[in-house]
Amino acid sequence: MTRGISGGQKKRVTTGEMLTGPARALFMDEISTGLDSSSTFQIVKYVRHLVHVMNDTVMISLLQPPPETYNLFDDIILLSEGYIVYHGPGENILEFFESAGFRCPERKGVADFLQEVTSKKDQQQYWYLDQEQYHYVPVLEFAEHYKSFHVGQQMLEELKIPFEKSKTHPAALTTSKYGQSSWESFKAVMSREQLLMKRNSFIYIFKVSQLIILGLMAMTVFLRTEMPHGQISDGAKFFGALTFSLITILFNGFAELQLTIKILPTFYKQRDFLFFPPWTFGLANIILKVPVSFVEAGVWVVLTYYVMGFAPSAGRFFRQLLAFFVTHQMAMALFRFLGAILKSMVVANTFGMFVQLIIFIVGGFIIPRGDIRPWWIWAYWASPMMYSQNAISVNEFLASRWATPNNDPTIDAPTVGKAILKSRGLFTGDWGFWLSTGAVIGFTILFNILYLLSLTYLNLVVDQTH
Numbered sequence: 001m002t003r004g005i006s007g008g009q010k011k012r013v014t015t016g017e018m019l020t021g022p023a024r025a026l027f028m029d030e031i032s033t034g035l036d037s038s039s040t041f042q043i044v045k046y047v048r049h050l051v052h053v054m055n056d057t058v059m060i061s062l063l064q065p066p067p068e069t070y071n072l073f074d075d076i077i078l079l080s081e082g083y084i085v086y087h088g089p090g091e092n093i094l095e096f097f098e099s100a101g102f103r104c105p106e107r108k109g110v111a112d113f114l115q116e117v118t119s120k121k122d123q124q125q126y127w128y129l130d131q132e133q134y135h136y137v138p139v140l141e142f143a144e145h146y147k148s149f150h151v152g153q154q155m156l157e158e159l160k161i162p163f164e165k166s167k168t169h170p171a172a173l174t175t176s177k178y179g180q181s182s183w184e185s186f187k188a189v190m191s192r193e194q195l196l197m198k199r200n201s202f203i204y205i206f207k208v209s210q211l212i213i214l215g216l217m218a219m220t221v222f223l224r225t226e227m228p229h230g231q232i233s234d235g236a237k238f239f240g241a242l243t244f245s246l247i248t249i250l251f252n253g254f255a256e257l258q259l260t261i262k263i264l265p266t267f268y269k270q271r272d273f274l275f276f277p278p279w280t281f282g283l284a285n286i287i288l289k290v291p292v293s294f295v296e297a298g299v300w301v302v303l304t305y306y307v308m309g310f311a312p313s314a315g316r317f318f319r320q321l322l323a324f325f326v327t328h329q330m331a332m333a334l335f336r337f338l339g340a341i342l343k344s345m346v347v348a349n350t351f352g353m354f355v356q357l358i359i360f361i362v363g364g365f366i367i368p369r370g371d372i373r374p375w376w377i378w379a380y381w382a383s384p385m386m387y388s389q390n391a392i393s394v395n396e397f398l399a400s401r402w403a404t405p406n407n408d409p410t411i412d413a414p415t416v417g418k419a420i421l422k423s424r425g426l427f428t429g430d431w432g433f434w435l436s437t438g439a440v441i442g443f444t445i446l447f448n449i450l451y452l453l454s455l456t457y458l459n460l461v462v463d464q465t466h
Contacts (some may be wrong), residue, residue, distance in 0.1 A: 007034040015043055019050060021273045022179040025057045037066045048072045062111075070111045080118040083143040088151035096149050100137060103128040118142065178274055185276040190284040197288060203259070204292060207252060211296055214248055215303035222308045232408055235397065235420035241308045242392050243365050245300065249324050250356065250385065252296055253331030256289070257352050260339030268460040278456040286448050289332055297324040311399030319433060323391040326440045330384050333447035340454035359385045369425025384443040391436035393426050398433075 005013070011034050018026060028047075032040040044060065051058050051074075059077075062069070076093050078085040086093050094104055097117055103126060104113040116122035118139050127134040146152040178185060197204070222241040271278050301321045306312065310320065335352060342348040360366060362379040363386045372380050380386055396402075402417025413419035418428045427436065 102126040186280040257335040293328040337451040387436040387439040394432040
């Protein structure tokens with residue numbers, strides 16, 4: 001039920017967009033349609049300022065512009081019945097018609113006079129030669145008279161000069177692909193994306209609120225602040241809590257899929273008009289989402305870590321926070337990439353869920369590494385969530401409280417913690433945390449690079465699904 005912007009506002013936005021690109025010559029047809037005279041004046045005044053500062057060339061067609069808007073134009077082209085009646089400085093156009101026998105009254109708007117003086121119905125009222133009998137002057141006669149007028153003769157002389165590229169004014173043509181440098185484009189896009197994030201702050205507040213609610217539920221389900229940790233069987237509850245936390249972090253990044261798809265039509269339009277290099281838009285999105293990942297991962301870990309009964313160590317706490325942070329970054333990068341290549345909300349939602357199911361089935365959550373068949377083991381090693389699971393599990397089960405001797409003869413491991421890790425097919429050394437964290441960061445970089453390449457080389461396909 002939210003009302004969109006008005007037609008006049010759309011006109012302003014469209015005009016502003018056209019002035020943003022690197023084009024040095026603009027042809028603007030009827031930009032005053034849907035605008036009041038004040039808005040038309042403000043837009044044309046800005047365009048005039050742009051022309052004088054940037055040495056651009058702008059041709060605007062208007063019907064019945066108000067006098068204050070008409071006075072802003074440097075040159076006037078009067079078209080009628082397919083002929084150019086006049087083309088030259090605005091200060092000479094009344095002189096031209098006076099030389100043909102027609103004068104604009106003092107209280108008459110010049111624009112209205114120009115439209116009526118070529119009309120057979122309205123022309124006679126402007127005839128001022130009392131000593132001569134009025135006769136209708138057709139448009140073709142005006143066009144011929146213009147050729148003998150000094151402005152027309154000057155233009156004809158200029159047109160006789162052959163074109164020489166070496167003598168062309170350096171501001172006549174665009175010499176760079178974009179209107180400003182890459183760094184300036186990046187700063188502009190970054191500023192815009194920050195503004196959009198502030199305007200869409202409800203989305204991020206809702207995501208954090210959702211995490212808080214899930215965290216409160218998880219805290220009561222896995223309420224294990226004094227849980228025993230001396231037996232291998234005790235590890236199943238901790239492993240379940242870690243897996244649930246990991247899935248929550250993964251699903252929390254799913255919103256990036258829809259946010260990416262929603263912005264694509266605007267992005268492709270602006271990219272194709274060369275507003276900015278595509279990588280500036282993608283990089284701005286990547287950088288601005290880093291604090292979002294940190295806040296969401298931090299909220300979850302702060303709420304759940306000690307209540308769920310994980311290892312009471314500050315070092316382990318911050319390592320788990322790091323693991324969830326890089327996992328959230330990886331999830332956002334993955335879903336950004338999927339949104340950029342799929343482009344359709346229906347297809348992306350379906351395929352996004354398909355990707356998550358693949359991650360779950362081969363990620364070591366359901367089936368330990370030792371039970372996965374050899375022809376699927378490559379998918380296990382290619383699953384980014386497997387490395388996240390390794391990182392948080394190694395961080396927990398290599399804590400000192402899990403260092404009691406292993407009493408299960410079926411598992412060849414010196415401590416209970418390593419026995420739990422080995423039974424799940426996970427890494428059993430402290431190096432496993434840093435290796436897994438590095439692998440997740442590598443996946444994040446890979447997905448972000450693929451996202452930037454998709455923005456650069458793919459084109460928008462209109463979604464025909466209803």
